[in-house]
Amino acid sequence: MLRSSTAFVLLPPEELRTIEDFREGVRVVDPGRPILEEHQRGRQLFTLYSGWAFRYKTLSDGRRQILNFLLPGDFIGLQDEFADGQTHGVEAVTGVTLCAFARERLWDLFATQPRLGYDITWLAAREEKMVDDNLVTAGRRNASERMAMLLMHLYRRAQRVGMAHDGSIEFPFNQQHIADALGLSLVHTNKTLRRLSRLGLHVLENGRLRIVDPLALETLGDYFERPMLPTPLI
Amino acid sequence: MLRSSTAFVLLPPEELRTIEDFREGVRVVDPGRPILEEHQRGRQLFTLYSGWAFRYKTLSDGRRQILNFLLPGDFIGLQDEFADGQTHGVEAVTGVTLCAFARERLWDLFATQPRLGYDITWLAAREEKMVDDNLVTAGRRNASERMAMLLMHLYRRAQRVGMAHDGSIEFPFNQQHIADALGLSLVHTNKTLRRLSRLGLHVLENGRLRIVDPLALETLGDYFERPMLPTPLI
C-alpha cells in the first residue's frame, strides 16, 4: 500500500482520520482519458494513488506543452483553487486510481487541521520546483541534455515510490509525450532518443526503461537529483 | 501604500496584527544584487514591497534561465522551505524593499492563523501558474510569440499593482534579462525586439515600456490575461 512506502511521512492517527473523512470516494480513469479538462475548474481535488498522469497546457492552435508528470502521491487540482479561468489539463497515461476530495472543503481542512494545510503547501512547493526544472530544460538545454534529464528524472521518481524492479521502470509514454514534455518536435525526439540509446546510455523496450549509464546521463543533463525528503501524503 | 491597492484583498485587523508580529524587519537591496543566493537556503522569507526582482536557476556552465519576475506583493522563498538543496536564486533588478519573516515561524503561522496559511498557499499556486505559462512559452512558442507574451504579461502585472502611468510602465530590464527569461540568445532577443517595435507593437525607450497595440501582441502571443482576482498580501 502506498502509505507504507518509505517515501512518505508517517501521519498520526488523528490526521489520518481527518483525511479519511475528507475523502469523497475513489475514481478510476482509463489510459489516455482526461482527469481534469483544460480551461475548466473541477469540483474535486485528487490524490493520485496508482498509475502515471501528466499536467499540460495547449496553445489555441493545438501545440501542447506537458508541464510535469504525476506519480502516486501527487496532489492534483490545487492550482485551480485559485484560478482565474486559465487552467491546465490533466490526463491519465496508464490506468489510474485517484482519491477524490470535495474542493469546497479545502478551506475547512486548513482551518481544522493546519498540519494538513501545511502539507498541501509542501506538495505545491515541490511541484513548482519540478516545473522550475522543466523550464530550465526547455529554455536552456539542448535536445540531448533535455532527454538525459527527463529519463533520469522519471527513473528516480518512479524508483522512489517503489515502482522500479530489476533496475527498470514501467515506461508507458510514447514519443509524442516526451516531445511535448521537452518542447521538441516528434521527429527530433525520436532521433535524440535513438542516439542516446545507441550510445548505450539507456534501453527502452517493451514499455520499460532501463538506465544503463546513470552517471553519463546525469552529467549530460547536468541534473543530479538529491535524495528526497519523505513527502507528505494527503 | 501597497496594501490599499485594489489588487489586494482586505484583511481583518486581527490578521493584520499577526502579520505585523510575524514580521522581523525591512530589508533594502540594491539593483543587481542578490536577495537569495542560488543553492542555499535562506533563514528568512520575504514579501516584496517595492521594486522589481526575478527568480532564476543556472546550469553549471553558466547558462541562466529566469523562472519568473517578481513584483510588489510577491512572496519570496517559500519553495526553499521544502527544499532538498537545489534552490533557485532571487536577484533585484531595481532597488528593492522587502519585509522579512523568520522562516522557522512559518509553521507557527499555519497553526495559529490558518487563514494566512491558506493565503500563502494561494500565492504559491499563483506563482506556479506563472511558471506554467513560462514553460509553455519556452517549450512551444517561437521568438516573436515569446516576446509578445512577455511584454503583455509584464505590462499587465505592473498595471495591476498601480505601476502604470500614462499608459507606460517602468521597464528596468536589459536584453540579457529578457533573453534569459525567454530562453533565447541575446542577439536573437535583440533582433526580435526590434522587429516588434518596428512593426509598431510597442515602444521601449528611456527605461519605460509602452504597449502600442495590445490586441496585436495578445494575439501574436496567444496570451490573453484575464482580470485577476484580488491577491492576498502577507
Place this chain on the structure above:
DNA sequence: CGAATGCTTGACGGTACTCAAAGATTGTGG
C-alpha cells in the same frame, strides 16, 4: 487481414545560435 497507431529514417529548409565588431549610453575619475 486491414486499419490505426506509433516508431524510424532521410532530405531539406528555416529559425535561432555563435562570432565579430561597431555604435550608443552610462558611469567614473582626473
Place this chain on the structure above:
DNA sequence: CCACAATCTTTGAGTACCGTCAAGCATTCG
C-alpha cells in the same frame, strides 16, 4: 567638464540545431 572605461544595444555574416515533410516499417487491435 571632459576623457575613458564599462556596459548595453545593434547589425551583419556564417552556421547548426532542430522543425517540417514524406515515406517506409513495426506493432497492436478489432
